[in-house]
Amino acid sequence: MTGATGTGADVLAASAGSLRERFEAAFMPNYGVPPVVPVRGEGCHLWDADGRRYLDLIAGIAVSSLGHAHPALVEAVSRQVATLAHTSNLFVNEPEVLLAERLLGLLKAPGRVFLANSGTEANECALKLAISYGRNTGRKYFVAAENSFHGRTLGALSLTGKASIRDQFGPFPADVRFVPYGDADALKQAVTPDCAAVFLEPTQGEAGVVPPPDGYFTAVREICDATGALLVLDEIQSAIGRTGHWFAHQHDGVVPDVLTLAKGLGGGMPVGACVGFGNAGTMFAKGDHGSTFGGNPVAAAAARAVLDTIERDGLLEHVRTVGKLLADGIAAIDHPLVSGVRGRGLWLAVVLTADRAADVQAAAQRAGFLVNAVQPDAVRIAPPLVITAEQVETFLAAFPAILAEVTP
Template sequence: MTTNSLNQAVSADLRERHAAAFMPNYGVPPVALVRGEGAYVWDQAGTRYLDLIAGIAVSSLGHGHPALAEAVSRQVSTIAHTSNLFVNEPEVLLAERLLGLLGAPGKVFLANSGTEANECALKLVLKYGRATGRGYIVAAENGFHGRTLGALSLTGKASIRDQFGPFPVDVRFVPYGDADALKQAVTGECSAVFLEPTQGEAGVVPPPAGYMRTAREICDATGALLVLDEIQSAIGRTGHWFAHQHDGIVPDVLTLAKGLGGGMPIGACVGFGDAGTLFAKGDHGSTFGGNPVSSAAALAVLDTIDRDGLLARARACGELLAGGVAAVDHPLISGVRGRGLWLAAVLTAPVAAQVQDAAQRAGFLVNAVQPDAVRLAPPLIVTEDQIGSFVAALPAILAEVTP
């Protein structure tokens, strides 16, 4: 048996063991990854892939970044866990750093994931609603805020939501981007509006110009809290630290995760102004939230983005990637949506899964986020040459796909 055949057999064996050991909610992933370096990853067969999805917009600094490795190694050898019964310096430094980047007075709660950050935001909203006599929440159709029961109650996707209802929270859904529908739905009895600055799992769908500012104005007029879910869009992904900064607004509550930890599990909920002091002692908690290792990782991510000018790189490389994909002359390409290094190649037919498979065979990892949309969210350290290699390969990738 050749070395390559042996490696392929090992990979197949690992996938079979995965199928035998894990619940079937993910199916069996098609590739077993064993290592990464920069924007590249390798599978067990030794095949190299350009990673254009970055663990679903998580691996901000790519793979094996020395700043992240050093920060995590140093911290785990010092103290790896304290719980919320004690203070650790990395969590305090991280909260201070986030508030500084946001440029508005607020308070931070650290969690372990985006779903947990949204659960925190939901509890803030429920407490606010009961204190002010408000009941229902407004969220967007096709929005995604997580899969735990609280977060799922805010998620406007019937395919993943309906089988787990009914939900204890009264959430009313409106079409995303429809300012008139939002205005009609939000009254003085509404406690909050939950929105993504761009809908991620719906296919990287941006709102019309001015929509986020209008949402801010509607909430100001009615007294509802504006909660922005930036689980995917923050930490430089769109070329700003936070996507809402493109619109010049400040939410009442902001949720973060994914790219903040660069691969380590972390989430954050930030309450601005009065929303930051809604919780009393004992109202919420997390054993692992504020973990010093994850906090140290997040600080390394923020420091590296700042030091290496990765916000500007996200803008420049995002324009290069979007322009390159849009310029591909192929009947399957309809256009490109998104901003910075958070994009979707929009297709003219529901063949995104086939495009994903063809790209994998060509050495590129992309994500069929919707049947007609392929998500592209490479690490912020991706280079112009790497983007160029994907754009150059895209016509041949599309040629393999049958509409």
Template sequence: MSNKSEALSRRFEAAFMPNYGVPPVALARGEGSRVWDVDGAEYLDLIGGIAVSSLGHAHPALVEAVSRQVATLAHTSNLFLHEPEVLLAERLIGLLGAPARVFLTSSGTEANEAALKLAIKYGKANGRPYVVAAENGFHGRSLGALSLTGKASIRDQFGPFPADVRFVPYGDADALKNAVTAECAAVFLEPTQGEAGVVPPPDGYLRAVREICDTTGALLVTDEIQSAIGRTGHWFAHQHDGVLPDVLTLAKGLGGGLPIGACVGFGDAGTLFAKGDHGSTFGGNPVSAAAALAVLDTIESQGLLEHVKTVGTLLAEGIASVEHPLLKGVRGRGLWLAVVLTAERAARFQTAAQHAGFLVNAVQPDAVRLAPPLVITAEQVTSFVTALPALLDEASHD
């Protein structure tokens, strides 16, 4: 680290709670898919703020929309309505193509909290006292969302939890069928598990889950906090399987960098909440809603869904073509991929990539997550693939 980075890191460490440690890079600015640190070093951003920066950094459409809105009306609370939030809810329903109602939040965790409250209300009204979620799933860190998160290392020390949640192996339809009875209120699943290492479901799994929920009357809740808004080449990842959930949660890429989330209820699930059942002071904030509309408009007008498929295939095939003893393979869809290693060297790979000018995320000890801006170019993707053998060599050394 240079003097600037070291000084800022020391200030961070002194001022913040230690739950993040000290991040290794101090960023100063960004443009497109590139960012620069406080010392002027340039990086290709292959993590995009954890699948958040859909349009990259300083995209003109996002800058214009946010600047215009903040100069007009920055906040209203939920005591008053404004047109950007209505336009956004209408737009999401249109993209989903089914009758629905929307609750806007300011984060993914809040969206999942809303979904859990919907499930609890549904369960209490129908004699259904428990919900089912997946082992190694991740739905957030507040107590409600954490109760759904099947990762013991971050969960166990904060129990007991407010909801009865039963966990089953992800991708195992038989285990799910055994766990979901007429007393189950809801099933919470990610269409692809993100924090577990970008783990897609087996073929036919989500359709089997939909059938199990239909048979038993349990609500199907799909957590698309990371996977939606074009990340996998469709607007929503559940569209790959032709499955419509009862409740859908969104965040991250929806705002392109501005904090926003959404809980969408389809059909009867959209009217489970009564007046006063739930709320959010910042949910549907005008500036965040304007940002989300700009993201959706730009993805559509620039044909980014097809771009994600094309460039994502280039990236996945490029990684798969590399032969190296540390590389096991690649998994995921679109521009949401994991470089899977044969040994627990992901942290070393992340460091090697950083030194070479690439920002990636060691999401699991043997898996490196890639979630770049949807606007990343073929040339930028190729630069990473070209560098990959050297990065694997570096990560292999003690």
């Protein structure tokens, strides 16, 4: 096949090698050339363009909550796209209203919702809320955590504490001061009555799935309450059942002022949400913010199908049970390259004793398992929430040989 305008059938008939070559020729080089070319998925498995099957233990970076081609998601999206695919924010559509109401019901706190298309857009909305709050109250700066990740647009990148992706794009539009994650004393020193908002992840995802110390978020909430700063929690990766609760902040029993969501909410469809609680939910005036595609009825229908399925199928308890099986199994592996496992639910990192995560990822791929080298010394595992105990056991049985391949 030649040319760049082949049909879907043409694409599926192409080999993985030829598709990677065409990808490299057609796309900007910011992703490099990914090694796997998936063309079909079912449940927790993916098949590549050469017909090889993989157990998907990364789920599109914690996105595919229900796995691949889940009947509930297929039915919801198919029905909605055949009825009404798009309206814009000039009109109200029922699916977006139902989704917003459903989220507020799960959060069990009075608030208002803004729907977007991605996590970084949800965080842009949160930042604009915090800027509005700061201007109204005379507050001038923000606080975020070192090694945090909140997105790649300039506003969200202002809040991101990863120098490797941040420094080359400054200066930034917001004054953000960074403190070590999990250090309540450092946070207390940084947050004064001049601070408009504190932006944190309930567990740091791109830093290597790093949970907070016990009691940290209780202290964070107290610090924000004492100074009047807004508490903004970025749950782009941690919410929608990923840690065994609907929202990761529920582990700590705190309620933020602003919450951001995306990834697993749509189960594979692009959707994000920013939720403002109390006064933070009514801070915008008409015209202060918007999105052409935010609240798209197809994405909203997909998100509702995800939420309904998680509840109907008891997936929160399932995540806790199978996640413990996975974490305990990794912890029991006696290998010099493995120092431990961290995380919650089905959002874990295998912590290594050396910077060999990329090698482990490659060896796992060769063995038919997709994992992610999230940090040089940490391998992220975030499978679909529907993964079975048997599938987890398959990976655990294969993992020692994967490690042995990396360290012969």
